[in-house]
Amino acid sequence: MTSTSFSSIQTQLSQAIPTNNHAPMKEGQVIHGTVKKLFPNQTAEVQIGNQKIIAKLETPLKAGDAHFFQVTKSAPEVQLKVVSGPLAKGNSFAQQAQQLMQVMNLNKSSEMQTVIQFFLKEQLPISKELLVQAEQLIKQIPPNVTMKSALEAIQKLIELKLPLTPQLFETIMSGKSTNGLQTFIENFKQILQQEAIISPVIKNNLLQSLQKVAEPFSLPVAGSLLGKQVETIQNQQAPISTRLPALQMLKESFILPVQSSLTNPTPPSGQPSLPNSAGELITQLIHSTPGEKGAAVELLRNWISTQPLLSTGQKDQVLSQLKEVQPLQLNNINNALLKVFAEQSQLAIFSKDANGLTPKEHLVSLLGKGPTMDMVAQTLQQMTSMSKNTTNKTVSQHVLQAEQAVMTQLDGKAFEHAMKEVLKSLGFSYEAKLGSNSEEIRQIALQLKPQLVELLQNHSISAPLRDGAELLLGRMNGLQILSSENGPQHQLLMQVPLEFLGKKMDATLEWNGRMKEDGKIDSDFARIMFYLQLDALKETVVDMQVQNRVVSISLFNHDPRLEEIAKIFKESLKEGLSSVGYKLSGVFVKTFEENHLSSSLKLKTLPPDAQGVDIRI
Numbered sequence: 001m002t003s004t005s006f007s008s009i010q011t012q013l014s015q016a017i018p019t020n021n022h023a024p025m026k027e028g029q030v031i032h033g034t035v036k037k038l039f040p041n042q043t044a045e046v047q048i049g050n051q052k053i054i055a056k057l058e059t060p061l062k063a064g065d066a067h068f069f070q071v072t073k074s075a076p077e078v079q080l081k082v083v084s085g086p087l088a089k090g091n092s093f094a095q096q097a098q099q100l101m102q103v104m105n106l107n108k109s110s111e112m113q114t115v116i117q118f119f120l121k122e123q124l125p126i127s128k129e130l131l132v133q134a135e136q137l138i139k140q141i142p143p144n145v146t147m148k149s150a151l152e153a154i155q156k157l158i159e160l161k162l163p164l165t166p167q168l169f170e171t172i173m174s175g176k177s178t179n180g181l182q183t184f185i186e187n188f189k190q191i192l193q194q195e196a197i198i199s200p201v202i203k204n205n206l207l208q209s210l211q212k213v214a215e216p217f218s219l220p221v222a223g224s225l226l227g228k229q230v231e232t233i234q235n236q237q238a239p240i241s242t243r244l245p246a247l248q249m250l251k252e253s254f255i256l257p258v259q260s261s262l263t264n265p266t267p268p269s270g271q272p273s274l275p276n277s278a279g280e281l282i283t284q285l286i287h288s289t290p291g292e293k294g295a296a297v298e299l300l301r302n303w304i305s306t307q308p309l310l311s312t313g314q315k316d317q318v319l320s321q322l323k324e325v326q327p328l329q330l331n332n333i334n335n336a337l338l339k340v341f342a343e344q345s346q347l348a349i350f351s352k353d354a355n356g357l358t359p360k361e362h363l364v365s366l367l368g369k370g371p372t373m374d375m376v377a378q379t380l381q382q383m384t385s386m387s388k389n390t391t392n393k394t395v396s397q398h399v400l401q402a403e404q405a406v407m408t409q410l411d412g413k414a415f416e417h418a419m420k421e422v423l424k425s426l427g428f429s430y431e432a433k434l435g436s437n438s439e440e441i442r443q444i445a446l447q448l449k450p451q452l453v454e455l456l457q458n459h460s461i462s463a464p465l466r467d468g469a470e471l472l473l474g475r476m477n478g479l480q481i482l483s484s485e486n487g488p489q490h491q492l493l494m495q496v497p498l499e500f501l502g503k504k505m506d507a508t509l510e511w512n513g514r515m516k517e518d519g520k521i522d523s524d525f526a527r528i529m530f531y532l533q534l535d536a537l538k539e540t541v542v543d544m545q546v547q548n549r550v551v552s553i554s555l556f557n558h559d560p561r562l563e564e565i566a567k568i569f570k571e572s573l574k575e576g577l578s579s580v581g582y583k584l585s586g587v588f589v590k591t592f593e594e595n596h597l598s599s600s601l602k603l604k605t606l607p608p609d610a611q612g613v614d615i616r617i
Helices: 003-016 093-103 110-122 128-139 147-159 166-175 181-194 200-214 218-234 240-252 278-287 290-305 312-322 327-347 359-366 373-389 393-408 412-426 438-444 448-456 463-482 562-579
Strands: 030-039 043-048 051-057 066-073 078-082 484-486 489-500 503-515 521-534 538-547 550-556 583-590
Touching: 066 093, 093 110, 110 128, 110 147, 128 147, 147 166, 166 463, 181 200, 181 463, 181 489, 181 503, 200 412, 200 448, 200 489, 218 240, 218 327, 218 359, 218 373, 218 393, 218 412, 240 373, 240 393, 278 290, 278 327, 278 359, 290 312, 312 327, 327 359, 327 393, 359 373, 412 448, 412 489, 448 463, 463 489, 550 562, 562 583
Parallel strands: 051 078, 550 583
Antiparallel strands: 030 043, 030 066, 043 051, 066 078, 484 489, 489 503, 503 521, 521 538, 538 550
């Protein structure tokens, strides 16, 4: 991601939702103000930036004059002490800075001059301590960091009321870095693989976490592969040379019991399963008494009839097995459910039912694996591990088919899935969940961020590994710090490293909106901007504004064909928004220059036969 575009996004958002950056006045703070009105008892109305305050003055002054004041008392009433004579109207920030350095007896270095001018221009609170700390930070910035970025980082720390320490300064600078998370992750991974000091367990856990970040679609691929394997072993017409490798793989992955055979590969398990899953209903049917069996069958029949993941034909296949229930027919019912959910695990990979379950989760539940979502994920991860090590050509072909099935179904749901999986694997906000139950704590410990925190507590690791871990952790912390709130107004900044179709990208999301009195997000008003680097469309910004549930979308890109392509999807977008209570006012395709968004990339128009795959949002 480029610094120009990122800065442009932040500028656009700051214009969309105004904020008040004025911090409460503190004793000892120096401010620049103009006396607007005089009142009795040496009280005056003083304008400081865009706000006016009533303050008690220690010295009589003349209305209209501007001075530097020092706050001698902040409560119950503000008291100001004049620390400079009247400032000449039209004085530049440089001239004001010179006066202030003299009044406050400050070091007259070029860095201090720059800092004071910036503080005056941005109307930041001024104290001798703050200015000295800021000067020291500016003196230490590396050659690849611009003065503008460093000053903006200092401004952010002040606005967030954080101390101006080198550690926090570096964290903010990292959060504003033009390099995406992919760069930091790749750097850390390369160093970690060469590290010989840390224990193999810690190293393996970190590499597994990095792999989860790099493969957000691994579980959907595993689910599609599982569906294909189950479909293969159930097909009695398929040759044994095709069915046997699939059966062996499922047994070696501990998904099927060792007693499974080609004649009866998937017997009903009767094991505890996910709530509201197909496996749970079959388990209830297996364990029901003769008196309870009729009710259990009726419950299963109603569940199948209303299951949105199944087509009419698939529902009929299963319902035909429920006409009469005998003990020997349980296998037929189970096999019928396995068949249809194996199909849907390949055809409707990202679809969910009313309980938020996908076809692959129903399929795993029918195989008796996983009463919890985490155990389902572990089962699918076993499939992934086995598929990577297979030498069987049939299984390898099934893996390719599963990957292709996922690729052909990439859409908004897939993109949402990928973002959630990556953010979960990264553990961005694990600190907020530390007070949860012990089971959740164990899962949190497997996320990347807490592992980085633990790694940095190990004083024996090499300097390159420590530097790589600190850079990656600093980047993640920087993004969190840059996400802020100002009263009811909230800003969220996220950068999600995505990898799919052999391509790597960082999707940057910036959300600005407000919170309601109950603490929930007000979904009626918001502004969301995506910054994307896509394979075919290259640099792309999606700007979505929501006003009273009316949605306006602007797409910024240099490709002249995008406007015609966007028209194809406009109607389906309109219908989709309408289904969740929003109204589309328009989709507008613009170049960066049309909205003063200057792209740093010199994009070339793609030839008509150029090929590439981008995510549709």
